[in-house]
Amino acid sequence: MTQEVYDIAIIGGGPVGMFTAFYASLRQTKTVLVESLATLGGQVSALYPEKTILDVAGFSGIKGAAFITELDKQLHLFPVDIKTETTVVNVEQSGELFTVTTDIGEPFQAKTVIITTGKGAFEPRKMQVDGVDELVGQGVHYFVTNKQDFANRHVAIAGGGDSAVDMATMLNDVTHATTIIHRRDNFRAMEQSVNALNQSTVIQETPKKISHIEKQSNGQLKITLAQVKADTITNDIQVDDLIVNYGFISESKTIQGWAIQPEISGQVFKVDQEMQTSIPGVFAVGDASHYIGKADLIAIGFGEAPHAVNAAIRTFDPHRGGPGHSSSMVL
Ligand SMILES: Cc1cc2nc3c(=O)[nH]c(=O)nc-3n(C[C@H](O)[C@H](O)[C@H](O)COP(=O)(O)OP(=O)(O)OC[C@H]3O[C@@H](n4cnc5c(N)ncnc54)[C@H](O)[C@@H]3O)c2cc1C
Known part of the structure; x- marks a missing residue:
């Protein structure tokens, strides 16, 4: 009724x-x-x-x-x-x-x-890398609800849009080190946000893609980066956390x-x-x-x-x- x-x-x-x-x-x-x-x-x-x-x-x-x-x-x-x-x-x-x-x-x-x-x-767009699903909650994150969770940690952010760029500069205030990984040379973000990123100490790994992620015995993540088209491995980085920011x-x-x-x-x-x-x-x-x-x-x-x-x-x-x-x- x-x-x-x-x-x-x-x-x-x-x-x-x-x-x-x-x-x-x-x-x-x-x-x-x-x-x-x-x-x-x-x-x-x-x-x-x-x-x-x-x-x-x-x-x-x-x-x-x-x-x-x-x-x-x-x-x-x-x-x-x-x-x-x-x-x-x-x-x-x-x-x-x-x-x-x-x-x-x-x-x-x-x-x-x-x-x-x-x-x-x-819901967040998921990262398509083998094994990443099992690491969600164990170093891999799709949400940031409290930036203090990342205080004094080395954090990598995957993504190159507005949200990823803003998140990198925002978290960089509290992290030990911040790295942003993006497949293109240019970020798809507001001009002011890109300026802030370029003037910050955030490390930019571009144009690169994540080819492999492995949890290490010390609890850190080893992220293997590769060239986007050629697929050739370029380097590894060791981080405490990876935040995937590929949009929603x-x-x-x-x-x-x-x-x-x-x-x-x-x-x-x-x-x-x-x-x-x-x-x-x-x-x-x-x-x-x-x-x-x-x-x-x-x-x-x-x-x-x-x-x-x-x-x-x-x-x-x-x-x-x-x-x-x-x-x-x-x-
Ligand atoms: C990462 C990110 C950063 C952003 N940054 C900015 C920014 O800096 N500035 C800016 O202006 N905009 C920004 N935006 C965009 C902005 O968030 C959206 O434009 C805004 O949230 C739209 O508000 P809305 O109320 O129309 O819809 P939403 O925020 O999407 O809210 C819709 C609500 O409807 C509810 N709902 C859906 N279906 C039903 C149903 N059947 N019954 C009951 N409830 C239902 C949902 O649960 C949800 O809570 C950003 C977006 C993202 C994803």
Whole structure:
């Protein structure tokens, strides 16, 4: 049996879902935020809590975990129902309402739905070197949750994208030595990040690939490096830890099973200028949305959120007007 009727159901509690829910509460709607993981924060909490984020307005540099703490404080300023460890397994249209079914508890109904599921569940792209799977947790890592875990150790980072470059410079503050291993001469990272790497003491092993990894009797890892095309062995390095940073793959199987199927582009939902999908009353923001020129950045998702909420309100309360500013100012 269905119970609650919400004005807005927000599906996905990443940074963009959190801000969308806050903005919806600021506009005094009855809102629910549903997140499948135990904690809010999406990719930021799960994948880079230790990274310093530079490109969100109002912060001159803030660690991922601290940023999510700030978003959480903002989210709790006004009432919002928050359901964590709850996965939305179906959304179907029932007349003018949407019925949202989760993997636990009763289904509930909502007048509008805002999808903030990112690109679905995500996991790190695995390293394809023989024997590496057995060494995960024994020197090989896919996640860094606390940089102090690597204090005074020799750490190698495999990868050449934004995240690998930032991780190398960040960890280099605490490690005994840091080495970055990348298959190309150039790093695919923001110019500022590459400058910081080049000016640091991080050792660059490029263009090279990892050909073999072996755990030694002293607990260290012997990493054998080779030329990328010729496969010729170049050198060995001895490290305490290897962090694999080859990016992330995501899957959207749960969403593919929903009864409503808004039009997609690739893995994400096509939206109009009000962030509405092909289904009236269903919106998508953050990494879950697509339009020409879209970039997957937190700042962009934050800009999209008020658009979607205001448009959602117009669908069930066309006479409400607004939005005004969050504070009233008389000049
Ligand atoms: C390593 C790395 C570094 C990055 N650095 C930066 C940076 O410096 N600056 C920047 O702007 N961006 C950065 N990004 C990108 C940024 O993290 C994303 O743009 C942002 O997380 C998108 O937020 P979101 O809320 O749209 O989606 P996500 O963060 O992906 O959150 C989606 C949430 O939805 C949940 N979910 C999915 N399906 C369901 C379901 N069926 N039911 C319930 N919940 C569901 C997921 O569990 C997840 O918590 C980085 C990304 C990575 C991977």
